[in-house]
Amino acid sequence: MDQAIDTIGEADDRLLTDQLFEQMSEAIVRGTFAAGTKLSEPRLAAQYGVSRGPLREAIRRLEERKLVTRAPRQGVRVVVPTAANALELFTIREVLEGLAARQAAEHATEEEVDRLRAMLKMHREMLSTDDAMVYWQATANSDFHFMIARIGRNQHLFDLLCGEYYTLFRLYRMQHRIVPGRAQRALTEHERIVDAIADRDADLAELIMRKHIASARTGLVSQQIGA
Amino acid sequence: MDQAIDTIGEADDRLLTDQLFEQMSEAIVRGTFAAGTKLSEPRLAAQYGVSRGPLREAIRRLEERKLVTRAPRQGVRVVVPTAANALELFTIREVLEGLAARQAAEHATEEEVDRLRAMLKMHREMLSTDDAMVYWQATANSDFHFMIARIGRNQHLFDLLCGEYYTLFRLYRMQHRIVPGRAQRALTEHERIVDAIADRDADLAELIMRKHIASARTGLVSQQIGA
DNA sequence: CTGCGCCGATATGTCGACAGTTTTGACGCT
DNA sequence: AGCGTCAAAACTGTCGACATATCGGCGCAG
Structure with missing residues (x-):
C-alpha cells in the first residue's frame, strides 16, 4: 500500500x-x-x-x-485522540470562543454585522441541499467561527482559534459522525449569536457562544470512542 | 560589552x-x-x-x-511589547484563568483546599517582610495560579497557562513596576477565590478570578509604555 | 550634495554525514 | 514452545558545509 x-x-x-x-x-x-x-x-x-x-x-x-x-x-x-482529551480541549475552546463572541459584540461595525447576516442566510440555503452535512462540517461552521474571531480584533485570540489550535480541533471533530439535525440547531444558535452581536450585548453573545460550544462538546464527547 | x-x-x-x-x-x-x-x-x-x-x-x-x-x-x-498586545494577551488570560478557577472548584479535594489555605497563610506572612514585593512578583503570585491550574485537572489548560504562555506573561509583567498595595489586594482576592473553591461554587470562583485578572490587566496596560 | 546602482560580507535555508542510543531480529538456552 | 541474550540495523541528536538571498558601504551619475 x-x-x-x-x-x-x-x-x-x-x-x-x-x-x-x-x-x-x-x-x-x-x-x-x-x-x-x-x-x-x-x-x-x-x-x-x-x-x-x-x-x-x-x-x-x-x-x-x-x-x-x-x-x-x-x-x-x-497523537491518539481520547475522550478525556476531547473534553479538555473543547472546554478550553468554550471560553476562548466565548471571549471571541464577546469581543465581536464590542467591536463589530454595522457592515460586519451585515456580512455575518449574509453569511448565515447563505448557510441556511445551503442546508436545504443534499450534501448539506458535508458542506457544513467542511467549511460553513468553520467560516462562521473564523469570522467571529476576526471581528473580535484580538490578534492573539484569532491566532489561537484559527491557527494554533485549529488543526487539533479539526482532528477531534473528525472522529465525530455528525448527528442528524445538529447542523440545523447549530445554525439557529449561530443566528442567536449574531443577534446578540447586532444588539452589542457582549454578555449575551459570550453566554450563547459558550452554550453553543458546550452543546457541540457534549455531542462530541459522548460519541467519542471509549467514552 | x-x-x-x-x-x-x-x-x-x-x-x-x-x-x-x-x-x-x-x-x-x-x-x-x-x-x-x-x-x-x-x-x-x-x-x-x-x-x-x-x-x-x-x-x-x-x-x-x-x-x-x-x-x-x-x-x-x-518581540517588542506593546500596550495593545498586553491588553490582548491578558484578556485571553482572563478567561483561561477563570476556567482554571471554575474547574478547580469542581475538582478540588479537601486536602487541596487545605494546601491552598496553607499557601495563602504563608503568603500573608511573607507580605510583612521587607522584600515582600520582589518575593511576590517572583514566586508567590505565580505559585498560586500554578496550583489553581493544577487542581483544575485539565492538562491542556495547565500546559497553556503554566507552559506555553507562561514566559510570555512574565515578559509583559516584567515591564510593569508593581504599584504599592497591589500585592495586598491581590492576596485578598486570592483568598476570596479559595473561599469560593472551598464552597464548591464554580461560577463564583470563575467570576472572582476573572475580575482578579482584569484588575491586574488594567493596572498593567495603563502603565505600559506608549499607552 | 544627493540619489541610484553595484559589490562584498553576512545570514538564512538546505543538505549530507557521523556518534551514540534504542529497537529489532535471530540465536541459543531452559 | 517460551524466554533471555546478543549482535546488527535503524534512528535520533548533533555537527559542519554549501547555495542563495539580503543588508551595508562604496562609487558614480545627476
Whole structure:
C-alpha cells in the first residue's frame, strides 16, 4: 500500500518547513498518518524528497501544536485522540470562543454585522441541499467561527482559534459522525449569536457562544470512542 | 560589552534544544536580549558553543511561543511589547484563568483546599517582610495560579497557562513596576477565590478570578509604555 | 550634495554525514 | 514452545558545509 503522500512541489517559494508542516498536519487530520503511528524522520525525508533539517523543524511544530507526542530519543508518534482529551480541549475552546463572541459584540461595525447576516442566510440555503452535512462540517461552521474571531480584533485570540489550535480541533471533530439535525440547531444558535452581536450585548453573545460550544462538546464527547 | 550569556553546560543529558530554549527564554524575559534585537544564528551558535541545528529548533519554539517574530529570509527579532498586545494577551488570560478557577472548584479535594489555605497563610506572612514585593512578583503570585491550574485537572489548560504562555506573561509583567498595595489586594482576592473553591461554587470562583485578572490587566496596560 | 546602482560580507535555508542510543531480529538456552 | 541474550540495523541528536538571498558601504551619475 503505497500511501497517498504528496511529494513536495518544486515551484513553491514558501519555506520547506511550512510546506511540510501543512502536508503532515493534513495527513494527520485525514488519517493518512494513523493515530499512534511512529513518524520516522529518515523515511519521511525520503518520501517527501527533502533532508532531515526542515523536516525536524516541521515535526517540532507538530509537537508544539499537540498533533504528535515526543518521547526523547524515541521519536514522535501521532497523537491518539481520547475522550478525556476531547473534553479538555473543547472546554478550553468554550471560553476562548466565548471571549471571541464577546469581543465581536464590542467591536463589530454595522457592515460586519451585515456580512455575518449574509453569511448565515447563505448557510441556511445551503442546508436545504443534499450534501448539506458535508458542506457544513467542511467549511460553513468553520467560516462562521473564523469570522467571529476576526471581528473580535484580538490578534492573539484569532491566532489561537484559527491557527494554533485549529488543526487539533479539526482532528477531534473528525472522529465525530455528525448527528442528524445538529447542523440545523447549530445554525439557529449561530443566528442567536449574531443577534446578540447586532444588539452589542457582549454578555449575551459570550453566554450563547459558550452554550453553543458546550452543546457541540457534549455531542462530541459522548460519541467519542471509549467514552 | 561581553554580555552575560551562560554557555551551555556539558554535563546535562537534556536535549540541547531544550537547554537553548530555556536560556534564550530567560534572556528575553530578563532583558539580556533587548526588545527588537535581531537574533543572529551564527553568532548565537558561537556564543553558546553549539551548532546551528539545535539552535534553529529552539528559535522555532521561541517563535511558536510568540517570544520572537520572524520575517522570512531576514531572521528573527525579539518581540517588542506593546500596550495593545498586553491588553490582548491578558484578556485571553482572563478567561483561561477563570476556567482554571471554575474547574478547580469542581475538582478540588479537601486536602487541596487545605494546601491552598496553607499557601495563602504563608503568603500573608511573607507580605510583612521587607522584600515582600520582589518575593511576590517572583514566586508567590505565580505559585498560586500554578496550583489553581493544577487542581483544575485539565492538562491542556495547565500546559497553556503554566507552559506555553507562561514566559510570555512574565515578559509583559516584567515591564510593569508593581504599584504599592497591589500585592495586598491581590492576596485578598486570592483568598476570596479559595473561599469560593472551598464552597464548591464554580461560577463564583470563575467570576472572582476573572475580575482578579482584569484588575491586574488594567493596572498593567495603563502603565505600559506608549499607552 | 544627493540619489541610484553595484559589490562584498553576512545570514538564512538546505543538505549530507557521523556518534551514540534504542529497537529489532535471530540465536541459543531452559 | 517460551524466554533471555546478543549482535546488527535503524534512528535520533548533533555537527559542519554549501547555495542563495539580503543588508551595508562604496562609487558614480545627476
